[in-house]
Amino acid sequence: MAAPSAAAPAPAPLLRVVAECAWSRARAGELLLPHGPVPCPVFMPVGTRGTAKGVTAAQLAALGCRICLGNTYHLGTQPGPELVQRAGGLHGFMDWPHNLLTDSGGFQMVSLLELSEVSEQGVRFRSPYGGAEILLSPEKSIEIQNALGADIIMQLDDVVSSTPRGPRVEEAMQRSLRWLDRCLAAHRRPQRQSLFAIVQGGLDPALRAQCLREMSLRPVPGFAIGGLSGGEAKDSFWRMVKLSTELLPRDRPRYLMGVGYPTDLVVCVALGCDMFDCVFPTRTARFGSALVPWGSLQLKSKEFAKDFSPIDPDCPCPTCRRHSRAFLHALLRSETSALHLLTLHNIAYQLSLMASIRQSILAQSFPQFVAQFLRVRYGGLGGVPPWVLEALAAAGIPLE
Numbered sequence: 001m002a003a004p005s006a007a008a009p010a011p012a013p014l015l016r017v018v019a020e021c022a023w024s025r026a027r028a029g030e031l032l033l034p035h036g037p038v039p040c041p042v043f044m045p046v047g048t049r050g051t052a053k054g055v056t057a058a059q060l061a062a063l064g065c066r067i068c069l070g071n072t073y074h075l076g077t078q079p080g081p082e083l084v085q086r087a088g089g090l091h092g093f094m095d096w097p098h099n100l101l102t103d104s105g106g107f108q109m110v111s112l113l114e115l116s117e118v119s120e121q122g123v124r125f126r127s128p129y130g131g132a133e134i135l136l137s138p139e140k141s142i143e144i145q146n147a148l149g150a151d152i153i154m155q156l157d158d159v160v161s162s163t164p165r166g167p168r169v170e171e172a173m174q175r176s177l178r179w180l181d182r183c184l185a186a187h188r189r190p191q192r193q194s195l196f197a198i199v200q201g202g203l204d205p206a207l208r209a210q211c212l213r214e215m216s217l218r219p220v221p222g223f224a225i226g227g228l229s230g231g232e233a234k235d236s237f238w239r240m241v242k243l244s245t246e247l248l249p250r251d252r253p254r255y256l257m258g259v260g261y262p263t264d265l266v267v268c269v270a271l272g273c274d275m276f277d278c279v280f281p282t283r284t285a286r287f288g289s290a291l292v293p294w295g296s297l298q299l300k301s302k303e304f305a306k307d308f309s310p311i312d313p314d315c316p317c318p319t320c321r322r323h324s325r326a327f328l329h330a331l332l333r334s335e336t337s338a339l340h341l342l343t344l345h346n347i348a349y350q351l352s353l354m355a356s357i358r359q360s361i362l363a364q365s366f367p368q369f370v371a372q373f374l375r376v377r378y379g380g381l382g383g384v385p386p387w388v389l390e391a392l393a394a395a396g397i398p399l400e
Contacts, residue, residue, distance in 0.1 A: 013221075024395040063317070066098045075102075084147065084148055090148045104154040124136075139186040149189075153196070158176050170204075195221070212247040254274050255276070261280060262350075266353075270397055309324060
């Protein structure tokens with residue numbers, strides 16, 4: 001499929017690359033967005049309905065977060081784009097002075113599969129808020145996102161699970177290309193909202209490469225790598241990430257969707273990704289798990305009942321400054337405030353990890369950072385999963 005023949009203006013540069021690792025594809029930069037610059041690599045907390053679960057917008061900002069996510073499908077069905085627009089867009093609705101990214105609603109094709117049906121027209125849903133039928137077309141997705149007013153918006157793509165192969169994967173890739181053109185034509189606020197393309201193609205290198213080449217011809221200011229982190233083998237996962245970053249334009253941001261495990265973040269920065277999002281830190285907090293450099297602490301465990309040390313003595317977050325493991329253990333089974341405090345800590349951990357990664361790239365010490373991160377996390381390099389070592393070696397950081 002050729003790019004549209006009508007001449008389209010080139011998008012304004014969205015990424016300023018500040019430093020590049022001399023060994024790997026890792027890079028540090030800034031996203032130049034309407035609500036202020038965002039240092040990257042960056043992890044973006046997910047706020048499905050206008051808030052990250054368990055924390056306020058003010059608390060997110062106090063942790064140093066400068067961009068978070070909203071969900072087009074959920075916000076578009078309840079409370080609805082008209083109400084959000086009357087509140088001054090999603091920024092005003094959630095009282096958030098920093099940057100926002102909204103997804104397109106396409107992921108719900110997978111997460112709400114029993115409620116959805118996809119065709120060339122769009123995705124027809126039965127709403128979980130009462131059962132009414134809703135058609136989410138590329139045009140409707142952009143209309144909703146224009147009303148929500150996020151700084152970065154996403155094309156509607158045809159999403160399939162990351163594990164199957166065959167005709168449905170190619171169909172989804174080709175349809176995502178066609179839908180990108182419809183999204184570009186429907187976009188009414190290109191000067192204020194940057195529309196990202198979403199690369200599909202499953203685990204088929206030829207399909208993914210074709211999609212990358214075609215989408216790179218479109219006048220989009222950034223790209224997302226979609227269709228991964230859905231249960232596929234890690235060996236396949238990193239190879240598709242590497243293929244994508246090698247073929248995507250160097251001067252535009254690369255957003256790897258749905259990735260948030262700390263090891264995955266480190267590896268995928270080495271492979272050349274700039275942006276990440278995932279519900280992992282907030283969801284794992286709701287199960288009583290606290291993220292630490294050496295893995296996680298299951299604070300419901302009896303071993304923490306009389307442990308008066310903080311979750312992580314080196315963490316400066318409000319939870320670690322003020323509360324002990326014993327306090328959190330005592331509250332976890334009965335008080336939601338414990339989940340709130342754990343969520344604060346876990347988001348702070350993710351943001352701190354990304355800041356450390358960025359600083360190491362600026363200092364040209366990223367390979368040393370990676371080696372130390374893995375030693376702490378796995379008790380030495382001998383315990384590191386083989387796929388991690390293979391991916392890092394392919395990225396230019398051999399550790400064996």
